Structures are given as structure tokens and as C-alpha cells.
Amino acid sequence: MSLDQNQKGVLRGILPAIVVMSAVLPLPLILDVAPWLEPDRSRSLLLTAVLLAAPMAICIASIARFRFFSPADIHGSGLTAGSDRIRILQSVLQNTLEQTVLAAIVQTAWILVASKQWLPVANLAAILFVAGRIFFATGYAKGAPARAFGFGLTFYPSVVLLFGASGVCLSGRLVRTSSAASSPMCLFSNRPFLCRHDSD
16 A cells, blocks of 8 residues: 555654654653653642643644634634634634544553652653644644644543553452452552552
8 A cells, every 4th residue: 555645644644753752752761851741649640630721822832823813703613604714713622622532631640650750651641742732833834744643642642541541450450350469549559660659
């Protein structure tokens, strides 16, 4: 199966995004990133929420501002066909909404199950999310290849955290059912790097 130029362009955008993600998310293994991010569970959740909400707020504000100054769009998409520019802004908003829902769910799940050492992974994913939204929005009007890097930087960290949190939950369930010695406060007693403790 041969790929056309647009498909090749998308791949050229997505692959660097995966490389960037692969370099950023494992940083807690290599560096002590806790001093710059939030090692506390509740504050980590708050930081992630703020980072994820920011692109949504910017998208909504951009549409509102454009409508106000555009006679063709001021009445809203329900009453007018809309200009090309407003349709682009709406598409960016729709994609950002979808990505935000996914990212919020998986990053919250990660924060709930990860140890303090691994909490910054969710914050790093949220930072990648913001960067990805910027690249996606600025490249959207230029076509799929131009927005692929931003899409990848937004989407693939969510996929990694989804599988990571799911794996922890499934393995924790097995630990609880197979070992009577497992603490009810820690489902992951044989995985100390992912174990949540009372002191977290």
C-alpha cells in the first residue's frame, strides 16, 4: 500500500512527536524533576487541571473575540453559515475538547495510582498537551501534515498514561486477590515504584 504526500507528511509530523514524548515522560527516572513540578498528589492534580483547561479557555476566547468583530459570524453558527476562519476555529476547539476529556481522565487516573516519584509524569504530559495544542492550532489551516506534530504531542502521552494506569490497576487487582499480606492502602505492594502510601 503506497502512501500519498499528505499521509507521508502526517507520519513525518507524528514520529518526531513520539520521539519528544519518549524523551520527556521518562525524565523522573533520570532527573529529580520534583523540585520544578508538584510531588504532592492534590497539587499535582491542580497543576494538571490548570494546564489542561488553559487551551480550552483560549480556544473559546478566540472564537468569541472573532465572532464579535465579524459581521458574518456574530450571530453564531446556528443562524449563519459561518466564514472559513470561524470554521477552522471551531474545528480546533472541537478537537481540543475531545483531547482534553481524554487527557483529563487518564492524567487523573495516573495521579491517583502513581507514587510521588512518578507523579511528575502526569504534569509533564500536561505540559506536552499545552505545547501540542499550540502546534496543532497554528498548523491547522495548513493541512493535516502541518498539524500532525501537534496532534501527536497531545494524543500519544494520553495513550501512554492510559495503558500505564490500566496496567497498574490490573496488576494491583491481582496482587490484592493473590496475597493476603497486601495492604488495603496499597494495591501495588510488589511494585514499590508505583505504590501509593498513606504519606503521599
